[in-house]
Amino acid sequence: MITLEKLNRSEAIRYLGGAGIQMNDQMEVLMDECEKMVLEKAAPKFLYIELDLPCDTIMGGRDIANHLDGCEKAILMCATLGAEIDKLIRISQISDMAKAVVLDSFASVAVEQVCNKVDEIIAEKYDGYNMTFRFSPGYGDYPISLQQDFLRMLDAPRKIGLTTNENFLLMPTKSVTAVMGLSKNPIERKKRGCAICNMRGKCRFRKNGEHCGL
């Protein structure tokens, strides 16, 4: 069970494209309100299973192979904020688009925070192992279609109501699936970085001289 108490505001501001923009009172009020709403509606849920490597069912492309190189085990995880958040954003898109945009940013921040907490839970459980960062379908050449198989392996539709549509997009939308490698041996502390990112060359963060942080 994960509960969020606070959301990382500077991250939300970054998602809003806001590095270097002066906040005014109106924005502050809007941010306060939206953070509160997201915390209220978010119902974080997650699942994970341990897999022994090599494991063909989670492989696809070179990037994941690199990522899991030298690992004995992999953790397959998924997490979601639930359907209420999508509904909240949907409603605000009718009544107040400005709010919808801020809510959307906070919700993205929230699902990231949930994933970080899952990381902590797993790291604690696998004390003595070294763990890679989360690698998700859609990064680099890792096929997004795998999300459907992942959810099936995790029994996610039944257990936490997380599904994909026919184009393998996650629903509810504020959700994540990912693979982490575990090894008793030291592993290179890789960051995700821009090299494998499919937004490379199009990313608005980089245009502003920033990083998305992953």
Add this chain to the structure above:
Amino acid sequence: MVNTVDFRELLKNKEFVLLDGAMGTLIQKSGVEYDSVPETLNITHPELIKSFHKAYVCAGADVVYANTFGANAYKLKDCGYTVEEIIGAGVRNAKEAVSGTGALVALDLGPVGQLMEPAGAMTFEQAYEYYKQQIVAGSDADLIVFETMTDLFELKAAVLAAKENSDKPIVATMSFEANGRTFTGVLPACAAVTLTGLGVDAVGVNCSLGPAELEPVIAEMSRYTELPLVIKANAGLPDPNSNEYDVLPDDFAESLQNLLKYGIKVIGGCCGTTPEYIEKVRDMTEKNKYQPQKKCVDTTVCSASTAVEINGPRIIGERINPTGKKLFKQALVDNNIDYILTQALSQVSGGAEILDVNVGHPEIDEKQMMVRVLKAIQSVCDAPLQIDSTKPDVLEAGLRHYNGKPIVNSVNGEEASLSAVLPLVKKYGASVVGLTLDENGIPKTANGRFAIAKRIVERAEAVGIDRRDVYIDCLTLTVSAEQEACRETLDALHRVKTELGCKTCLGVSNISFGLPNRELVTRTFLTMALEQGLDLPIINPNIDSITGAVRAYRVLANIDKNSVEFINAYNDAAPCAPVKNPSDTDIDIFTAVYSGLKSEGATITRKLLDENIDAMQIVNEMLIPALDRVGDDFEKNKIFLPQLIQSANTAQECFEVIKAHISKTDGNTVSKGKIILATVKGDIHDIGKNIVKVLLDNYGYTVVDLGRDVDPQLIVDTAVEQNIKMIGLSALMTTTLKSMEDTIKLVRERKELQNEDGSSKCVIFVGGAVLTKEYAMKIGADYYCKDAKESVDTAKLVLG
């Protein structure tokens, strides 16, 4: 071969009906290997599956669930077998296993595995087809069970598929979380009310929690249905490490015994349970008696997430109705669903508990529009809806696509209406408004109207509709035209309420037509009607004094106990901001728009118009330059996106004032041209597209918003039908860029959208996070817009 014992007889004759325990748990324990789809074991290991069924029958199960839970076309896609093969084998195995024991076999069906609209993309029709295929394939089973359902709308599609393709008994159970709701937000009350209406044989819960934790869920269901309740709980909760469940067989049975008082008749086990659990349950039930529930709620209507019991006056909002409303009519013609949604949200915040939905207009396809509007409203609004149309085919389409138990508005005393509408109300389990008029018009006297009401109630009961679900409308006539009629309406209402025991409904606002100070007349009439027993006033909930009259009545009539609702409505209201007198404020329209001050913007615009400043001058010389400045600042990274949007919304308020002013003075609307916007097929991210829409709207363009996950054909057809020359497409995922390309291709190929030389009449602009200018050009777009601001620039360039 269908068993000679019928499930319905079991329900009638046996004290308790025992179901089996978990199939998955036994499969796991056996250690048998299978490739991702456990239902393939029906074919690869039939003897193993049969042994599980036999074990449950030995333990006392009257019904076993065939191993068909996930055997639908979506989940079986890559397993190498067809739905017919897997379900055929599953039912056959179960039949052979129970042969000679008298036990029944249920075709067991779970969720398809995709989220439905609006949260996901699966349509009602798609869900229906998945279930229909399974139901036909499982025609040898004795009954049909839907279980572990979390979406009431999907379950409705399933139940209708069962009813329309078989005559087997139906058991429907949903899975609730510890917060008392399903993953999609369904309340136990709403499940009970809706499924009872749809005519299932038993309703209840399964999976997710242990029996003790399910008590609040079962308790709530039990208040909302008289059907036998079903419980198939887990053996407690799984240990996160070992995956073992924590409730042992004896405790499982004991917890269930504590729940019998809620009307449970059908009992089994879900995850973690084994034959041992069922044995213990059998022993427990042998020592107990079925205790049918004493239903305590009155007639109730609901959406999937809100139940409204009609146990006192409840407000029905009247504003989703084009009659006499120019802007509403225009919105229907333009397919401007957001306009209608805004009306829905504002009525609910005004105090409406149910919303009437009428979209009848000669220039549109009412049936299509009804479905579209119902779906859209239900995606943003929890209030139950009243489906309002004079056409039975529109009512049926609406009833099919409504998630919950709606009200049908309406049937009347005419034979044609009675025989067309009442069977629909029964089939879809709705409530219905009965108008006291017939072939001869509206009777002048209370007696005449009462006689029609009586006839409607009798006819409703004859097709199996409970009279509590008939809401009689004794019809309000305009008092300025027929002054003596008001008394007749009220007398008829009183008689219907007291003598027929029906609920009553009344469109109130019509009373004051043609008089000055309408609000006063309407409110007084409303109060009189409430005192005569009016349950469902249909009013404009955004008139404070009218809504307030209903709230006050509830207090004075001792319905709103301790005035809780009244106090909540008025005491918690945010302290009113001091009303600024616009003449006192020195801000101009430019500042209002730039700072995103909505109400100030509207007030100042009104003031300018009153000063006879030309509307187009305000638009072109004040609003547009302000918006341009905001756009520039956004581009230069001086302000945030939400600020850009707030400014745009303020401009929108100003435009609304101007539009209303112009349509009052010369009837023309200001539009700089029409633009189609859509998120392409397969993509469900629409926030970017919606931002573009807000901006285009505010620059005076008419946006035809086709939504998200839009079929290319619909885009092309709309462009042709409405003669639209500019199309904006959005895609957020690399995987859906292909759809964008397909859509562009289809637009280019369509003859009607080509000039004589074969070149395209349509300008297509595209955007979305993963797009680049190069890629946009490569797939044949005319413009790439990196953000909403650029979309506006492009629109200006193309349409002026």
